Amino acid sequence: MGLRIEGEVERVNGKEMSYKEFVERYVEKKKPVVLTGLMDDWRGCIDWVSEDGKPNLLFFSTHFGKSIVQVADCSQREFTDQKRVEMSVSEFIDQWNDYSSKEHVNANGREDPGKSLLYLKDWHFVKEYPEYVAYRTPLFFSDDWLNLYLDSHHLHKDPDTFHGRNEIDCSDYRFVYMGKKGTWTPLHADVFRSYSWSANICGKKHWYFLSPAQCHHVFDRHVLYFRNTVFVDSHNICVLRNMKSSVYNILEDVSETTFPGFKKAIWLECIQEKNEIIFVPSGWYHQVHNLEDTISINHNWFNACNLSWVWKLLLEDYNEAKEYIEDIRDICDDFEGLCQRNLAANTGMNFSDFFIFATHFTFANLVQLYFLIEDCGYPISGQSAEADYLISNLVSIREIALEMRSIESLTECCSVLLDFREVLKNTKFLELCIAFDKTYMTIDEDSREGYNPRKPLRLDSQNLDFIRNFGKVSSPEDLITVIDNAAENLATEFGMGSLRSL
Numbered sequence: 001m002g003l004r005i006e007g008e009v010e011r012v013n014g015k016e017m018s019y020k021e022f023v024e025r026y027v028e029k030k031k032p033v034v035l036t037g038l039m040d041d042w043r044g045c046i047d048w049v050s051e052d053g054k055p056n057l058l059f060f061s062t063h064f065g066k067s068i069v070q071v072a073d074c075s076q077r078e079f080t081d082q083k084r085v086e087m088s089v090s091e092f093i094d095q096w097n098d099y100s101s102k103e104h105v106n107a108n109g110r111e112d113p114g115k116s117l118l119y120l121k122d123w124h125f126v127k128e129y130p131e132y133v134a135y136r137t138p139l140f141f142s143d144d145w146l147n148l149y150l151d152s153h154h155l156h157k158d159p160d161t162f163h164g165r166n167e168i169d170c171s172d173y174r175f176v177y178m179g180k181k182g183t184w185t186p187l188h189a190d191v192f193r194s195y196s197w198s199a200n201i202c203g204k205k206h207w208y209f210l211s212p213a214q215c216h217h218v219f220d221r222h223v224l225y226f227r228n229t230v231f232v233d234s235h236n237i238c239v240l241r242n243m244k245s246s247v248y249n250i251l252e253d254v255s256e257t258t259f260p261g262f263k264k265a266i267w268l269e270c271i272q273e274k275n276e277i278i279f280v281p282s283g284w285y286h287q288v289h290n291l292e293d294t295i296s297i298n299h300n301w302f303n304a305c306n307l308s309w310v311w312k313l314l315l316e317d318y319n320e321a322k323e324y325i326e327d328i329r330d331i332c333d334d335f336e337g338l339c340q341r342n343l344a345a346n347t348g349m350n351f352s353d354f355f356i357f358a359t360h361f362t363f364a365n366l367v368q369l370y371f372l373i374e375d376c377g378y379p380i381s382g383q384s385a386e387a388d389y390l391i392s393n394l395v396s397i398r399e400i401a402l403e404m405r406s407i408e409s410l411t412e413c414c415s416v417l418l419d420f421r422e423v424l425k426n427t428k429f430l431e432l433c434i435a436f437d438k439t440y441m442t443i444d445e446d447s448r449e450g451y452n453p454r455k456p457l458r459l460d461s462q463n464l465d466f467i468r469n470f471g472k473v474s475s476p477e478d479l480i481t482v483i484d485n486a487a488e489n490l491a492t493e494f495g496m497g498s499l500r501s502l
Contacts, residue, residue, distance in 0.1 A: 003250060004263070009209065009270035014038040014138065014277070019446045020385065022140045027195075027305055030281040032209055032268070035140070039199060039275045044134035048295055049202045053274070055178060055295050057093045065090035067128055074117040074183050077248060081186065082119070092120050096180060119183035119290075125176040135297055138277065139446055141197050142439050143389075144301035145361055147172050151435065152428040153360070156344055156353050173300035184289040186248050187218065190280065191348055193309040194300040199277040203294025208250060209268040212283035217265035218247040220258050250287050282309040304393035307358070311400050314354055315407070317347045336409055351410050358397055359418050359473050360429065364436050365393045366470055366486050371437075371457055373490065385447035386440045398483050405476035420470040420482075430459055 014035040017025075026033045039045055050056045067089045076083040087095075095118055125134065137144070149155070150172045173191070181203075187210075190196045198205075210218065247254055247262060254262045271291070272278055280286060282302070302310055321342045329335045344350040349357070369390045404410055423429050437457035445453065469489070471482045 003208070003267050004265060005208075005267045005269050007266075007268045009034055009207070009268055009278070011036065011270070011276075014140065019139050019443050023305070026279055027281070030212070030283070032270075032281060032284060033279050034270055034272060035138070035277045035279065036275070038138045038140075038277055039135070039201075042135040042201075043132075044201050044295075044297070045275065048134070053202055054293050055202055057096060060178075061090050061093045063132075064125075064129065065093070067123070069120050069123045072119045072121050072183075072185075074119050074179075076116075077186075080188070080246070080248070084121075089120075092118060092178075099180065117180065117182050119177070119179035119185075121175070121177050121185075123176040123178075124171050124174065126174040127171045135199070137299065138197075139442060140279070141195075141299060141301060142442060143303045144299070144439075145303045145307075145357075146192070146194065146301050147174055147299070148432060148435050148439070149357060149360065152431045155349055155357070175298045177294070177296045177298055179290045179294055181290055181292050181294075183294075185287065187246065187250055187285055187287040189215070189283055189285045190300055192300065192302060193282045193306070193313045194302045195282055195306055196280045196298060196300050197277055198272070198280070198288075199297045200272050200274045201295040201297065202274045203290060203292040203296075204274065205272040205294060205296070206289045206291055207270050207272060207278065208287045209270075209280075210265055210285040211268075214265050214267075215283070215285050217261035218250075218259065218285060220245045251289075282306040304361075304396040307396060308400055311354065311403065314343065314347060314349070314351065318343050318351070318409075321346070339409070351404075351407070352416060355404070355410065355476070355479075356416060356418065358400065359479055360423070360432065362394065362397050362473075362479060362483060363418075363420055363423055363429070363470065364433050365390050365397075366483075367433050367459070368437060368440060368457065369394075370490065372454075384444065386444035389440065389443065394483055394487075398480055401476040401479045401483075405480070410476060417472060417474045419472045424459075433457060433459065 009032050011034040014022075015037040025031070047059055048056050065088060068086055069089055069092065070084050071087055071092055072082040072084055074082055078084070095116075099117070173194070187208075245258070247259055250267075256263070270278070318339060322339045325332075325335075325338065325342075332338055340350040340352065344353065369387065372384065372387050372390070434457055441454065441456070470486050471478070473479050473482055
């Protein structure tokens, strides 16, 4: 079954575009784009690439060989993904070299499906080797709340239930990928419905994209499959979560009976060369094939612009999980807790995790906004891009909180109380605020000609007196109240009437 490919992804020189232009042209319009010119000074583009332009496998084996990584077998499907195994980087490279030294092409000139073609994925390289700076995140992707948060906090708050290396305990979403020619990633949308960016250190990739408006064509709304996530409740009842089936490989024959809408799907495609970066907006499904031996850097991230996508996914997955196990509600001691544990296991966080995350960034944005007004004397809007972004962030969080307060189960699962005065005593939160400040200083610098660097965020007893009164939060309604009260207080204290529009 052929694909209806009716366009290519735009390619632009990233050096010739400002942060504001990138947000307006691609982030807000939810358009993928290929960016050039942003990798010229990356150490990884030198150390990780041999003179012939291929991956420098010896360098990896010598310097990082003991790292334990996830490796996908591209020839074996396991549920919705490829089968994964763990091995050291040295073992992976040995198998890469062994595969390269043998003939794995059948009589038709294609890769022999009986041979394992391994693809190293999701290597948390930055966390494992913080002193080795292989690259720097481009400015366009720097407003990364997900990884800023994970640098100082855990995303999921149920350590008694989940252990080991998995999505929930994930240390960050900054990855290195390494794969031979022929390795590939099945059709998927990114975790949390986050944004992603992927930079080719070397090699070439073929991308196929499907917009959110088209993605219903790749789902079978009748056939259900099970994931390998099992929970046993107090009655020893095993509960499995169901999901709708989707196309696994768009380049194989796709059953018209199972996926009757597939032929209607309209795709975009592009070839990504070395030293090019692709931006993937939230909700875009994509399948990727390595046309050459390839090393890439991949980040998942979200911020105020797509936080609503994260909430929407959580709510959809929660409703599916709840509906599927509804028949055991009467015999389950903690039905809502079971739903939330299933949600966290399959999606990566639950309602409580998301609420805590949103509350921390509400506090961080308020701290930053107060500091700009009080310590730096910035105007509240119009003349400061930084202040405008912070206000926009708070508006987005407030809108999501308005949606969240209508969900009855949030009252049951969000038993946590966050007192802003106590949060301010937490060194991890202060680290988050400082990192957040550095990000927005850089964004503001890019937005203004003749920029005079302001002083960095200062958190001491004197300038914290005002923001200590932001209050306590234990529900979405509380979060809305904190934002509204803070806006009113800032407007009154500094004569900034425009803040009341929050």
